Amino acid sequence: MTIAITCGEPAGIGPEIAVKAWAALRDKMRMVWIGDPRHLPIGTSYTVIDDPRGSLPADSLPVLAQDYGPAPTPGIADPRLAAGVIHAIETGAALAMAGQIDGICTAPIHKAALVHGAGFAYPGHTEFLAALGGVDRVVMMLACDALRVVPVTIHIAVADVPARLTPDLLAETLRLTHAGLQRDFGLNAPRIAVAGLNPHAGEDGLMGREEITLIRPVLDQLRAEGLDLIGPLPADTMFHAGARQHYDVAVCMYHDQALIPIKTLDFAGGVNVTLGLPFIRTSPDHGTAFDIAGKGIADPASMIAALRMAGQMAAARKV
Numbered sequence: 517m518t519i520a521i522t523c524g525e526p527a528g529i530g531p532e533i534a535v536k537a538w539a540a541l542r543d544k545m546r547m548v549w550i551g552d553p554r555h556l557p558i559g560t561s562y563t564v565i566d567d568p569r570g571s572l573p574a575d576s577l578p579v580l581a582q583d584y585g586p587a588p589t590p591g592i593a594d595p596r597l598a599a600g601v602i603h604a605i606e607t608g609a610a611l612a613m614a615g616q617i618d619g620i621c622t623a624p625i626h627k628a629a630l631v632h633g634a635g636f637a638y639p640g641h642t643e644f645l646a647a648l649g650g651v652d653r654v655v656m657m658l659a660c661d662a663l664r665v666v667p668v669t670i671h672i673a674v675a676d677v678p679a680r681l682t683p684d685l686l687a688e689t690l691r692l693t694h695a696g697l698q699r700d701f702g703l704n705a706p707r708i709a710v711a712g713l714n715p716h717a718g719e720d721g722l723m724g725r726e727e728i729t730l731i732r733p734v735l736d737q738l739r740a741e742g743l744d745l746i747g748p749l750p751a752d753t754m755f756h757a758g759a760r761q762h763y764d765v766a767v768c769m770y771h772d773q774a775l776i777p778i779k780t781l782d783f784a785g786g787v788n789v790t791l792g793l794p795f796i797r798t799s800p801d802h803g804t805a806f807d808i809a810g811k812g813i814a815d816p817a818s819m820i821a822a823l824r825m826a827g828q829m830a831a832a833r834k835v
């Protein structure tokens with residue numbers, strides 16, 4: 517099994533955590549890095565390879581080399597590199613879809629840098645990879661040992677959430693989550709908790725009506741299809757340790773409702789995984805960390821967890 521790491525934003529911590537994670541896991545799994553070797557931390561031992569399916573060097577980072585431009589100043593995105601950052605993701609996705617690698621693990625991108633530098637038309641990897649994979653809908657799931665979460669709406673303004681939260685989007689997110697947990701996480705009958713949108717899950721309509729008009733009808737429909745659904749639950753009380761025992765994943769209505777609990781519980785161990793793609797994709801749960809880039813102090817734990825998860829998913833699909 518071979519997992520490719522895409523370089524991510526060269527001015528961030530992506531190259532550093534890729535090298536650290538590769539060093540930690542090189543005895544346990546096959547990994548290649550896609551990017552411009554000039555963006556690796558100074559002194560990194562690497563070997564340029566052509567074929568990710570061939571033999572890989574044991575003691576230097578295998579690199580599918582691209583030519584994107586000289587390394588930027590740490591912490592300052594260089595717009596001239598934006599097209600290269602995007603190309604690395606495209607290369608990883610293409611290799612995965614061609615079966616030349618078993619999955620990709622994407623280092624973080626700086627979304628604004630890609631928009632300003634290359635007119636990137638997507639708010640994140642998740643939406644870009646859906647387009648590359650030729651699928652209309654995917655699900656962003658973040659997972660750590662203590663919790664899995666899915667935001668139904670992802671990278672949109674909070675003000676836009678109620679209008680974008682449609683029965684179709686909610687139903688498809690729940691179905692993809694159910695199928696993804698079955699396929700890749702060994703859960704035959706995943707228990708899915710669903711958050712309300714409003715405080716106290718609307719308190720019988722006193723604090724908002726989306727629970728009554730939208731969420732409950734969708735849950736009733738999908739229960740009839742056989743999904744094990746709990747909710748809609750008040751989001752403020754569904755994440756304490758006791759509550760978490762009753763479900764395998766929490767599906768939330770918007771980005772921060774889902775990501776705040778998991779990043780608070782386990783920032784170092786969290787993994788971002790895209791469900792519903794025709795290939796495996798994981799990522800660390802954190803961003804580019806410009807404030808510590810180039811200092812050599814970035815923690816590779818989330819990247820290590822993401823690579824392990826990609827490897828486990830790939831192994832499960834081969835059984």
Ligand SMILES: NC(=O)C1=CN([C@@H]2O[C@H](COP(=O)(O)OP(=O)(O)OC[C@H]3O[C@@H](n4cnc5c(N)ncnc54)[C@H](O)[C@@H]3O)[C@@H](O)[C@H]2O)C=CC1
Binds near residue numbers: 818
């Ligand atoms: N998958 C992706 O491509 C993701 C990209 N981002 C992007 O990253 C950029 C910065 O986002 P922020 O909200 O500032 O979050 P961030 O995760 O980059 O940083 C938040 C704080 O956590 C620290 N931190 C993050 N990762 C760390 C690590 N491995 N070791 C030690 N400390 C670490 C940072 O130094 C900073 O103090 C944004 O452009 C955002 O869009 C954010 C999340 C995921």
Ligand SMILES: NCC(=O)COP(=O)(O)O
Binds near residue numbers: 625640641642643775
């Ligand atoms: N906040 C999570 C995040 O930004 C991850 O986005 P993506 O690049 O994995 O789509």
